[in-house]
Amino acid sequence: MKREIIVASLKARPVRTIVSVLAVTLEVMLILVVVGLTTGIRDETGRRMEGVGADIMFQPPNSSMFLALNNANMPVAIGDKIAEIEGVRAVSPVQTLVNSQGGSLEILYGIDPETFDAVTGGFLWHRGKMFSAPEEVVVDDWYARAKTVDVGDEVELLARKFKVSGIVEHGKGARLFVSIKTAQEMTGSINRTSLFFVRLEDSANTAAMIKRLDETFPTYPARDMRELASLMTSSSIPMLDAFINTVVFVAVCIGVLVIFLSMYTTITERTREIGILRSLGASKAFIVGMIFQESVFVCVIGAAIGVVGSFMVARLVQAMFPTLVVLITGGWVARAVVFAVASGILGSIYPSIKAAAQDPVEALAYE
Amino acid sequence: MKPILETVDLRKTYKVGKIEVEALRGVSIKIGAGELAAIMGPSGCGKSTLMHLLGAMAQATSGKALIEGQDIASMNDSERTEVRRRKIGFVFQKFNLLPALTAGANIAVARTIHSGHKVYGDDPHLTELLELLMIQDKMDRKPSELSGGEQQRVAIARAVVNRPAIVLADEPTGSLDSRNSEIVLNMFRELNRKFKQTIILVTHNPELAAYTDRLIEMRDGVVKSDNGDHISWDISGEMATAGL
Numbered sequence: 001m002k003r004e005i006i007v008a009s010l011k012a013r014p015v016r017t018i019v020s021v022l023a024v025t026l027e028v029m030l031i032l033v034v035v036g037l038t039t040g041i042r043d044e045t046g047r048r049m050e051g052v053g054a055d056i057m058f059q060p061p062n063s064s065m066f067l068a069l070n071n072a073n074m075p076v077a078i079g080d081k082i083a084e085i086e087g088v089r090a091v092s093p094v095q096t097l098v099n100s101q102g103g104s105l106e107i108l109y110g111i112d113p114e115t116f117d118a119v120t121g122g123f124l125w126h127r128g129k130m131f132s133a134p135e136e137v138v139v140d141d142w143y144a145r146a147k148t149v150d151v152g153d154e155v156e157l158l159a160r161k162f163k164v165s166g167i168v169e170h171g172k173g174a175r176l177f178v179s180i181k182t183a184q185e186m187t188g189s190i191n192r193t194s195l196f197f198v199r200l201e202d203s204a205n206t207a208a209m210i211k212r213l214d215e216t217f218p219t220y221p222a223r224d225m226r227e228l229a230s231l232m233t234s235s236s237i238p239m240l241d242a243f244i245n246t247v248v249f250v251a252v253c254i255g256v257l258v259i260f261l262s263m264y265t266t267i268t269e270r271t272r273e274i275g276i277l278r279s280l281g282a283s284k285a286f287i288v289g290m291i292f293q294e295s296v297f298v299c300v301i302g303a304a305i306g307v308v309g310s311f312m313v314a315r316l317v318q319a320m321f322p323t324l325v326v327l328i329t330g331g332w333v334a335r336a337v338v339f340a341v342a343s344g345i346l347g348s349i350y351p352s353i354k355a356a357a358q359d360p361v362e363a364l365a366y367e
Numbered sequence: 368m369k370p371i372l373e374t375v376d377l378r379k380t381y382k383v384g385k386i387e388v389e390a391l392r393g394v395s396i397k398i399g400a401g402e403l404a405a406i407m408g409p410s411g412c413g414k415s416t417l418m419h420l421l422g423a424m425a426q427a428t429s430g431k432a433l434i435e436g437q438d439i440a441s442m443n444d445s446e447r448t449e450v451r452r453r454k455i456g457f458v459f460q461k462f463n464l465l466p467a468l469t470a471g472a473n474i475a476v477a478r479t480i481h482s483g484h485k486v487y488g489d490d491p492h493l494t495e496l497l498e499l500l501m502i503q504d505k506m507d508r509k510p511s512e513l514s515g516g517e518q519q520r521v522a523i524a525r526a527v528v529n530r531p532a533i534v535l536a537d538e539p540t541g542s543l544d545s546r547n548s549e550i551v552l553n554m555f556r557e558l559n560r561k562f563k564q565t566i567i568l569v570t571h572n573p574e575l576a577a578y579t580d581r582l583i584e585m586r587d588g589v590v591k592s593d594n595g596d597h598i599s600w601d602i603s604g605e606m607a608t609a610g611l
């Protein structure tokens with residue numbers, strides 16, 4: 001019966017109902033899309049790291065596992081020493097560059113094609129060929145699709161014009177590759193490199209090799225690439241977590257405030273109805289329960305639309321920006337729904353108590 | 368006759384800021400089971416206040432109000448809610464139907480609250496009631512799709528459906544034209560006769576006296592005249608233990 005009263009009152013005030021539902025939809029979509037985007041990008045970055053095919057990433061002292069945050073480098077000659085160690089199959093220096101032009105943050109790899117192929121097993125070519133001049137760049141298929149560039153087209157990276165010489169399958173660390181010489185020249189670090197990818201004869205020896213490298217080069221971090229990739233995809237990254245928490249907090253606040261306002265105004269409007277129910281012998285708990293159920297009902301509908309909408313936005317984003325990944329997980333869907341319902345409950349605590357506390361005689365006299 | 372409702376020196380004082388308004392200044396009445404009683408009196412004499420106290424809608428300042436021997440005058444909110452749920456049916460001047468619900472759903476709400484679980488659908492008592500009130504074919508309509516007289520008859524059905532000990536009607540014809548007033552009053556009389564329903568009506572309309580056997584006149588918060596003075600009451604059981 002409560003449900004009939006609730007449905008009838010929601011139907012009787014369609015605009016209020018729609019706005020409340022939309023606010024919760026927005027709340028859920030904000031959570032799912034933003035979290036999905038950040039974790040999706042992180043996840044995809046992790047998979048690209050793994051796709052390099054190296055066993056170990058060797059970096060200069062004080063470097064972060066997030067390549068975009070580094071600018072330290074080391075002499076290329078160290079690579080020769082690593083290559084001499086028994087069990088190492090190939091070593092490839094990579095000078096990284098960060099292109100922040102056009103609003104996005106892209107990592108460029110300055111590579112030496114021969115050793116890079118030896119470590120990674122080589123690119124899968126869609127079109128074109130490897131760069132053969134300093135002003136040439138190889139891009140991956142996602143980048144090509146996102147920027148609608150093809151072989152022979154010009155792209156501007158770090159305020160410099162490059163000609164696309166070839167397009168390769170995505171998944172080899174970066175989306176953009178130039179010659180290491182060009183990269184070194186652009187960073188002003190001739191004969192130096194920001195990292196080495198190391199491929200072993202047998203991947204099973206990775207841990208032992210890292211130990212050995214740590215002994216030989218104590219301050220140089222050597223990281224297990226597979227661990228690194230899974231760290232990126234699964235574990236928490238403090239900055240990212242703080243960002244996600246902020247977004248969730250803001251989203252829940254929107255939900256709580258809208259539900260609060262909506263329920264608060266509706267109980268004032270419905271003072272007389274509440275008086276009628278009380279005159280019929282409805283308890284305070286009945287009134288509280290009714291308001292709670294109404295807002296939870298609104299939230300569940302809003303959440304359902306929000307979840308469906310988020311998946312639609314995810315698809316749209318992927319269609320429009322192929323380099324972006326929106327990762328919506330079951331865990332986050334469940335969390336978003338819980339947040340939505342929680343905001344409904346939080347938002348209706350005060351209005352429901354206020355409604356129930358009204359004096360029945362006064363409520364009935366309310367015009 | 369057995370009293371179903373009794374008040375003893377019932378008082379109600381409203382505080383408006385620093386001013387105290389004595390709305391009831393010692394009302395003592397007895398209403399018998401199955402009576403149809405009318406309360407009359409000039410505006411502001413305390414009729415509605417008395418109805419609120421008898422209907423367990425408000426707390427008295429002092430005195431007693433016994434319904435079936437139970438003193439409701441000083442009960443707290445949750446106890447009064449329970450009394451309303453189990454024993455009282457209200458009919459208001461302004462109908463007070465839930466506007467978003469159909470007539471049928473309005474009656475169902477009262478049944479659900481009364482029984483504590485969902486009750487919808489037919490019940491011989493309800494069918495009989497709707498026929499008597501001539502609204503059986505109006506159940507799917509919202510209040511806004513009904514005439515005033517029809518709305519008030521739905522409200523009467525809602526008040527009576529749970530067979531309350533007492534039906535309290537505060538100026539039930541106050542918003543109706545004379546033709547509809549007559550219909551509604553006739554229905555109260557029918558309900559009283561057919562179901563032995565105890566009913567207390569408040570009215571300004573002297574013609575209403577013709578419909579009732581019992582007439583209580585109030586003035587300035589007290590009973591001025593009561594044609595039930597001569598009734599001899601069987602005081603027994605709970606009423607006696609309540610010290611009356």
Ligand SMILES: Nc1ncnc2c1ncn2[C@@H]1O[C@H](COP(=O)(O)OP(=O)(O)OP(=O)(O)O)[C@@H](O)[C@H]1O
Pocket residue numbers: 381382383388389390408409410411412413414415416417
């Ligand atoms: N909530 C209130 N606060 C203060 N005074 C009140 C309140 N309700 C009623 N009164 C006062 O109590 C007195 C009795 O009011 P009541 O409503 O019981 O009269 P009534 O007989 O029903 O009048 P009417 O015929 O106009 O409906 C009046 O003087 C009124 O002003």
Ligand SMILES: [Mg+2]
Pocket residue numbers: 414415416537
């Ligand atoms: Mg009145």
